[in-house]
Amino acid sequence: METHDDLRAEVLSFIRRGLDAPPGEGVFERLALAVFEYQLSSNAPYRRFCDRRKMSPGSVAHWGDIPAVPTAAFKEAALVCGDPSAAEIVFRTSGTSQGRERRGSHYISDLALYGAAALPNFRAHLLPDGTPMKMLVLGPTLDMAPDSSLTWMLDRVCRAFGTKDSAHFLGEDGLRFDAIISELGESESAERPIMILGTAAAFAHLLDELDERDRRFQLPIGSRVMETGGFKGAGREIPRDKFYARLTQRLGLSELYCVAEYGMTEMCSQFYDNVLYERARGHNPALRYKVVPPWVRTQVVDAESLEPLPSGEAGLLRHFDLANLHSVMVIQTDDLGIASSEGFEILGRASGAELRGCSIAMDQWLTAQR
Amino acid sequence: MLYCDGSMADGPALSGYWLPDLPGLDLEVYERPLGPGHVPLRLPMLTPRALRQILTALKANRAEFLARRSLLEIVAAIDAAARRLTTPGDAYYDELVTVLPQLTGYSVRMIEIGLERMGAAWKAEALHGSLEGEFGTVDVLDDFQPREPRGFQRAFGAPLTTHIFSGNIPGVSVASLIRALCVKSAAFGKTAAGEPYFAVCFARALAAEDPELASCLAVTYWPGGSEDLEAVAFSEAGVVIAYGADETVSGIASRVPPSVRFIGYRNRLGAALVSRGSLKRADVPSLARNAALDVVTFDQQGCVSPHTIYVETGGETEPLDFARELGVALGELAVEIPRGTMAPGESALIHQLRAQAEMRGATVLASEGGTEWTVILEDRVEFEPSPLNRVIQVQPVGDLSEAVTALESIGRHLQTVAIAVAADEVSALAARLGAIGATRLVAVGEAAWPAPHWHHDGRFQFLDLVHFVDLDTD
Numbered sequence: 001m002e003t004h005d006d007l008r009a010e011v012l013s014f015i016r017r018g019l020d021a022p023p024g025e026g027v028f029e030r031l032a033l034a035v036f037e038y039q040l041s042s043n044a045p046y047r048r049f050c051d052r053r054k055m056s057p058g059s060v061a062h063w064g065d066i067p068a069v070p071t072a073a074f075k076e077a078a079l080v081c082g083d084p085s086a087a088e089i090v091f092r093t094s095g096t097s098q099g100r101e102r103r104g105s106h107y108i109s110d111l112a113l114y115g116a117a118a119l120p121n122f123r124a125h126l127l128p129d130g131t132p133m134k135m136l137v138l139g140p141t142l143d144m145a146p147d148s149s150l151t152w153m154l155d156r157v158c159r160a161f162g163t164k165d166s167a168h169f170l171g172e173d174g175l176r177f178d179a180i181i182s183e184l185g186e187s188e189s190a191e192r193p194i195m196i197l198g199t200a201a202a203f204a205h206l207l208d209e210l211d212e213r214d215r216r217f218q219l220p221i222g223s224r225v226m227e228t229g230g231f232k233g234a235g236r237e238i239p240r241d242k243f244y245a246r247l248t249q250r251l252g253l254s255e256l257y258c259v260a261e262y263g264m265t266e267m268c269s270q271f272y273d274n275v276l277y278e279r280a281r282g283h284n285p286a287l288r289y290k291v292v293p294p295w296v297r298t299q300v301v302d303a304e305s306l307e308p309l310p311s312g313e314a315g316l317l318r319h320f321d322l323a324n325l326h327s328v329m330v331i332q333t334d335d336l337g338i339a340s341s342e343g344f345e346i347l348g349r350a351s352g353a354e355l356r357g358c359s360i361a362m363d364q365w366l367t368a369q370r
Numbered sequence: 371m372l373y374c375d376g377s378m379a380d381g382p383a384l385s386g387y388w389l390p391d392l393p394g395l396d397l398e399v400y401e402r403p404l405g406p407g408h409v410p411l412r413l414p415m416l417t418p419r420a421l422r423q424i425l426t427a428l429k430a431n432r433a434e435f436l437a438r439r440s441l442l443e444i445v446a447a448i449d450a451a452a453r454r455l456t457t458p459g460d461a462y463y464d465e466l467v468t469v470l471p472q473l474t475g476y477s478v479r480m481i482e483i484g485l486e487r488m489g490a491a492w493k494a495e496a497l498h499g500s501l502e503g504e505f506g507t508v509d510v511l512d513d514f515q516p517r518e519p520r521g522f523q524r525a526f527g528a529p530l531t532t533h534i535f536s537g538n539i540p541g542v543s544v545a546s547l548i549r550a551l552c553v554k555s556a557a558f559g560k561t562a563a564g565e566p567y568f569a570v571c572f573a574r575a576l577a578a579e580d581p582e583l584a585s586c587l588a589v590t591y592w593p594g595g596s597e598d599l600e601a602v603a604f605s606e607a608g609v610v611i612a613y614g615a616d617e618t619v620s621g622i623a624s625r626v627p628p629s630v631r632f633i634g635y636r637n638r639l640g641a642a643l644v645s646r647g648s649l650k651r652a653d654v655p656s657l658a659r660n661a662a663l664d665v666v667t668f669d670q671q672g673c674v675s676p677h678t679i680y681v682e683t684g685g686e687t688e689p690l691d692f693a694r695e696l697g698v699a700l701g702e703l704a705v706e707i708p709r710g711t712m713a714p715g716e717s718a719l720i721h722q723l724r725a726q727a728e729m730r731g732a733t734v735l736a737s738e739g740g741t742e743w744t745v746i747l748e749d750r751v752e753f754e755p756s757p758l759n760r761v762i763q764v765q766p767v768g769d770l771s772e773a774v775t776a777l778e779s780i781g782r783h784l785q786t787v788a789i790a791v792a793a794d795e796v797s798a799l800a801a802r803l804g805a806i807g808a809t810r811l812v813a814v815g816e817a818a819w820p821a822p823h824w825h826h827d828g829r830f831q832f833l834d835l836v837h838f839v840d841l842d843t844d
Contacts, residue, residue: 045729052728072722076729303714304740306721316718332725334718350715 032063042081080107117323125272128280138198193222218252268323386411388573432556447580449494456489491822527553528608537564638673638785646685658695660815667818680773700743781807
């Protein structure tokens, strides 16, 4: 067996081929199996998880057979290779919507690898034209939210690709609307494109405020939006098409410049909409979908049996992420999606299913206990 | 007679309402898929004005056909209708066994068992017993009766009782309508999307047996949040009964006029307690099967369903072996009484929770290849609600008093506690459980099937629906 350093070097060079590299099936297969072996030997809770399922390198012939860990497991165990206390940082799930429920923890012992996967992926999908831009982040600074993976990533992104006057616009009392609106006006009048980044909930608040003030902007061509996550905290769900219609109407952007990011605390790699990426290559994207980077594989599995589904059938998303080298490579989400030959589409969160009556299930109970 | 051959997708849509004949009332009818099975139902397009006409007619019919009837006659008619709904071979029964599984997602076997067990409570003898239990003598519903120490009294039901149903357990709606009829109140039922059909079928069966009585009933569906229709249904009624989640019931309560009596059945939780004395090796297989039946019945969707079983250590069988037996029984019952259909989110939640429990160090015993059943044995004493659909937690306790303490934390939501303890331990345990808020204590295995005369959430079934009139003219 190769050393961990060798394996890390190989994974890193596979990732560094970039977003345009061919999938490299053979290499991915070999690396995935090697990562599985490494994680079995060094990640104690994962090893016990696999032992109980009688899964070992001997019984796994294909990357698709590697046991997947449901995201909820990250709430209970330090799923990391080696000593958890040696982690460089621990990212935690927000856990704000479920009262006393525990937060998931992703122990990161290799931030360099994290960045090596995150930054080129972001650049390919948000800045395919390659120019640094002024970035307005509708979220906290790293000081305010040091254990948020999204905040960490946006911090890195701003430092790598943002101009010096990029800034965060979340204060103690919420979004600093006056400052944001003044930035929007300045971008419009100076004809200097900007990128606005934040959660869908933050954008919903901003749109409400612009409605309230009856403000409308025509941001210069090239301006763009990266939005992520659900509408947690916004008090309501907004259908995606309505959301984009409002964004384009209030900010004067084309929908092709609105890019949704899909990421999770438990994963080092992220997924982005194809729209801007394809446009930069001269295509006019007919469908919006999430692009799977060459170092990641995404399966859609049946929610009941957890068996892979044929392309085109809706099920739960399961991700195989080589960048999760030092934690758990295969993550079973409770996100509903549909695979396509190009990538996948997200249909929403499967959990928190509607309940049928007077019994009370966990979600409601936890909410009630707050 | 209703058309139903099991091929509903091709045949005409089922009728999802029962309204009294009203000359001049011409309602537009639309089709809408309802229930987890998305079965199309024909439904009337109601306006507040039309609803007021309907409810006024119900009250007039009640004055003419119900208020002056003897209770015995009323109970006999209900009995006859209930028999048609619950006797295999009868067209109404066969229809329910065809339609309800498609509509609700519950398995056919589950529906069959539900009809048999619930139907028993709607027979004349059971109804009569329940009424006598609450009123002392049922004659008090027919006429003034002497009362101690002097004077007379008589019980009157409201001219109209409005019911807002929840969709989790088929048949609860029918029980609710029957209670209103028994106190000579006309009954209007607003069904839930999850189970919009059983109450309609009951009204039709009653019409076949006793059209006059059925003319005092109306049942229909409208989408939740139709506050203009609700306002009419509430203000025309003397009593409003609502079933559902805490939030739903609170919302309804806030919209019921203060002069109208409101009865809410909210979220409830159940548990089971097993003493070391009841864990004799020879008894454990049947005990485990009974516990499994409580879990399996209606897939834990009921307010009576257990979420956690507390098992005393130190008996002939330790909690781990009890949990294993429970798993065996759940596995057998997965075949005998298949679980209902699952939404992706329901399955996903179980997979996530299994992994979470496993990572916490719990012993997870579970069906392979799916989520049919799950037993989570964990060495901690803390009540935790189940994600439902046959997920049961087993928590070892050194003494059942630890379990009582754990349950105290959910007192406001506690309802049924199934117990397996020695006969001489029952009364002390019952006193403690009653004091912390439990309203129903039963043998393990009977949790799912309340007795006909039970105090639902600790309240009266019939007494809550009437007002008494005192006659003191001496």
